[in-house]
Amino acid sequence: MIELDKVAYSYGGGELLSEISLKLSPGSFHFLTGPSGAGKTTFLKLCYGALVPTSGQARLFGADVRGMSRDDIAMTRRRIGVVHQDCQFLDHLSVTENVALPLTVAGQDTLQELSNLRELLKWVGLSHRAEALPPELSGGERQRAALARAVIMSPDVILADEPTGNIDWEMSQRLLQLLVELNRMGKTIMVATHDLNLIRAAKNQVQARVLRIANRRLQLAGADL
Numbered sequence: 001m002i003e004l005d006k007v008a009y010s011y012g013g014g015e016l017l018s019e020i021s022l023k024l025s026p027g028s029f030h031f032l033t034g035p036s037g038a039g040k041t042t043f044l045k046l047c048y049g050a051l052v053p054t055s056g057q058a059r060l061f062g063a064d065v066r067g068m069s070r071d072d073i074a075m076t077r078r079r080i081g082v083v084h085q086d087c088q089f090l091d092h093l094s095v096t097e098n099v100a101l102p103l104t105v106a107g108q109d110t111l112q113e114l115s116n117l118r119e120l121l122k123w124v125g126l127s128h129r130a131e132a133l134p135p136e137l138s139g140g141e142r143q144r145a146a147l148a149r150a151v152i153m154s155p156d157v158i159l160a161d162e163p164t165g166n167i168d169w170e171m172s173q174r175l176l177q178l179l180v181e182l183n184r185m186g187k188t189i190m191v192a193t194h195d196l197n198l199i200r201a202a203k204n205q206v207q208a209r210v211l212r213i214a215n216r217r218l219q220l221a222g223a224d225l
């Protein structure tokens with residue numbers, strides 16, 4: 001699905017990430033942790049083709065990112081749903097319109113898809129906020145809308161960047177539950193988070209591997225979490 005082989009990345013200064021190798025197998029659940037600035041967001045961007053490795057190889061569904069055209073990347077991105085750290089909504093569009101945006105862009109906003117959209121908003125508990133504008137949402141509502149938008153195209157993989165940042169524990173648990181449900185449906189999940197309590201809470205619900213970025217490298221975190 002997503003395969004990184006000895007990947008390094010630099011924004012122009014020294015290397016931020018080095019010797020990163022990882023194979024995300026279908027249906028797996030990973031957490032990604034590490035100090036602020038360690039490169040978690042950068043790592044996720046390498047996983048969805050928003051960045052090309054400085055060296056090494058990133059393969060998305062078998063294709064080397066380096067050889068992919070913009071169109072290839074766009075097609076591949078339909079199979080990878082991303083929950084961005086800052087949600088990235090268009091503030092003048094309603095929740096429904098924001099969540100439907102990937103469908104609209106792909107020209108798939110058919111009646112069937114729009115009825116699926118209503119089901120999706122219900123699933124994330126946002127039916128009553130369907131017509132709200134993003135600035136009117138609470139932190140937890142924003143994150144759930146961002147998750148809905150990430151899954152609207154039925155991706156195989158969901159990459160979530162700090163999906164529980166700035167929300168209370170109860171709502172973090174709700175979000176975790178949604179991610180676990182998606183994993184039970186067969187989706188491959190990776191969640192970047194600082195929140196070790198969230199990782200501990202997940203242990204009772206899902207078999208997850210915990211990865212940590214430290215000193216530019218990707219490591220498997222120990223059982224001490």
Ligand SMILES: Nc1ncnc2c1ncn2[C@@H]1O[C@H](COP(=O)(O)OP(=O)(O)OP(=O)(O)O)[C@@H](O)[C@H]1O
Nearest residue numbers: 011016034035036037038039040041042043085194
């Ligand atoms: N576009 C960019 N150009 C230059 N430097 C960047 C760029 N994006 C990120 N960086 C730098 O790369 C480093 C890693 O950033 P990144 O956002 O990947 O870390 P992170 O682990 O996700 O951090 P956080 O936990 O605080 O979100 C930081 O020092 C950041 O300033």
